[in-house]
Amino acid sequence: MSGLASNQSLTPLTYGLNAQGHACLGNLSLVDLALQYGTPLYVLCGNTIHAAAKAYTDTLTEYYPAPHHILYAGKANLSLGLCQKLSHWGIGVDVVSGGELTTALKAGMDAKALSLNGNNKSADELRQALHAGIGLISVDNEDELHLLAHVARETSQTARILLRVCPGIEAHTHDYIKTGQEDTKFGFGLHQLPTVMAAILGPLADVIELQGLHAHIGSQIFDLQPYQDLAKLMLTLYFNIRKHYGITLPDLNLGGGLGISYTHTDDPPAIATAVQAIAETLKGEADKLDYPLPRLLLEPGRSLVASAGITLYTVGSQKIIPPSPTFAGRHFVAVDGGMGDNIRPALYQAHYTAVVANKATQAATQTVTLVGKYCETGDKLIESLAVPPVEARDTVAVFGTGAYNDSMASTYNRMPRPACVWVENNSACLLTRRETVEDLLRRDQWFTQL
Numbered sequence: 419m420s421g422l423a424s425n426q427s428l429t430p431l432t433y434g435l436n437a438q439g440h441a442c443l444g445n446l447s448l449v450d451l452a453l454q455y456g457t458p459l460y461v462l463c464g465n466t467i468h469a470a471a472k473a474y475t476d477t478l479t480e481y482y483p484a485p486h487h488i489l490y491a492g493k494a495n496l497s498l499g500l501c502q503k504l505s506h507w508g509i510g511v512d513v514v515s516g517g518e519l520t521t522a523l524k525a526g527m528d529a530k531a532l533s534l535n536g537n538n539k540s541a542d543e544l545r546q547a548l549h550a551g552i553g554l555i556s557v558d559n560e561d562e563l564h565l566l567a568h569v570a571r572e573t574s575q576t577a578r579i580l581l582r583v584c585p586g587i588e589a590h591t592h593d594y595i596k597t598g599q600e601d602t603k604f605g606f607g608l609h610q611l612p613t614v615m616a617a618i619l620g621p622l623a624d625v626i627e628l629q630g631l632h633a634h635i636g637s638q639i640f641d642l643q644p645y646q647d648l649a650k651l652m653l654t655l656y657f658n659i660r661k662h663y664g665i666t667l668p669d670l671n672l673g674g675g676l677g678i679s680y681t682h683t684d685d686p687p688a689i690a691t692a693v694q695a696i697a698e699t700l701k702g703e704a705d706k707l708d709y710p711l712p713r714l715l716l717e718p719g720r721s722l723v724a725s726a727g728i729t730l731y732t733v734g735s736q737k738i739i740p741p742s743p744t745f746a747g748r749h750f751v752a753v754d755g756g757m758g759d760n761i762r763p764a765l766y767q768a769h770y771t772a773v774v775a776n777k778a779t780q781a782a783t784q785t786v787t788l789v790g791k792y793c794e795t796g797d798k799l800i801e802s803l804a805v806p807p808v809e810a811r812d813t814v815a816v817f818g819t820g821a822y823n824d825s826m827a828s829t830y831n832r833m834p835r836p837a838c839v840w841v842e843n844n845s846a847c848l849l850t851r852r853e854t855v856e857d858l859l860r861r862d863q864w865f866t867q868l
């Protein structure tokens with residue numbers, strides 16, 4: 419183990435090499451896992467996810483002297499088995515669709531430990547959440563607030579809600595994953611709060627119970643200052659809400675977004691450092707304002723699961739373009755997956771690192787471009803990767819793929835989605851089976867007449 423926190427380590431915490439020079443998780447060779455389960459294969463290291471979950475909960479227990487609850491952002495990667503594990507470790511889930519909600523409930527999670535998020539929830543999704551007895555619904559806009567009130571009345575239920583606000587705090591991250599700035603589709607502008615509060619405390623009061631506010635400022639964030647600014651701003655809002663409306667809101671959700679190391683140049687703060695900074699800022703502000711600490715909710719996705727993930731591929735063909743006076747040349751190494759199982763490089767120029775798992779101790783002698791097998795020029799996994807000589811049937815292990823890979827996977831080119839294997843304490847089991855072409859064909863209908 420490297421001594422780095424799970425979100426700072428490029429590899430899962432149990433990553434190492436065996437006597438044959440093969441990359442391993444604990445004593446399980448990644449080369450053997452690839453042979454046993456086939457490739458492309460997602461591998462999730464349970465020990466790494468557990469360490470990350472523990473870092474969140476232990477730090478809150480140590481530094482935040484009021485109730486707290488971690489809501490894993492299920493959008494990062496969701497399956498029945500992962501929900502079972504998280505629930506066992508005392509972690510809830512933030513869901514953003516009926517599908518995610520059904521998964522968490524089916525996994526036996528307590529509905530009270532869940533929250534429902536999203537900027538365009540349907541009446542059916544709201545109905546499903548209320549019917550299940552969900553802990554909280556983060557209401558994103560005025561249309562949704564009225565739709566929720568309508569659904570709650572129709573089913574004679576009360577909805578416990580947070581109002582998602584866009585606090586106008588910019589996190590320094592990729593434009594596509596920023597959410598806290600004013601120009602965003604998510605959440606209420608702060609200027610809308612008086613109108614919304616009037617509705618909640620007036621005509622909607624019979625079915626809507628306001629529990630607090632929610633903000634999420636973006637993803638893959640390395641800088642703690644935006645979180646500290648957010649904590650102060652939110653507590654000031656709570657203070658003003660108490661002053662104007664006489665309500666002490668019990669819950670505060672500060673979202674997720676903490677970054678991880680995808681490459682050697684990434685330097686995120688450890689989970690414990692970030693959580694301590696947030697907790698201490700809230701405590702300081704609460705003392706200053708003489709305001710009671712609310713229950714703190716955090717919604718990490720990436721920092722809980724990304725570093726635990728490895729995707730295993732098998733090398734197929736290679737193409738070498740020799741240098742010319744106008745072009746530096748390129749060596750393409752193609753693997754049996756690509757943008758269908760990992761859209762992030764094509765979607766927002768995400769960077770990854772990788773090793774050749776069966777040659778993990780061999781010195782790198784060349785720089786290659788790792789590409790997939792999808793019919794797009796943009797189907798590049800890693801633009802510039804230093805590797806030893808590569809041959810067909812080598813196993814490539816791409817690190818940091820535990821978040822926003824499987825959950826964003828597509829079946830483009832009619833390629834079925836990979837299986838996912840869970841590795842914990844030196845044993846492996848299937849978490850998600852490999853999709854088959856038959857699964858894809860099952861959706862298709864025949865014309866009865868041509």
Ligand SMILES: Cc1ncc(COP(=O)(O)O)c(C=O)c1O
Binds near residue numbers: 720
């Ligand atoms: C509302 C909300 N909460 C939490 C998250 C999780 O973010 P991350 O995976 O960066 O921790 C997201 C991600 O988009 C989000 O939109």
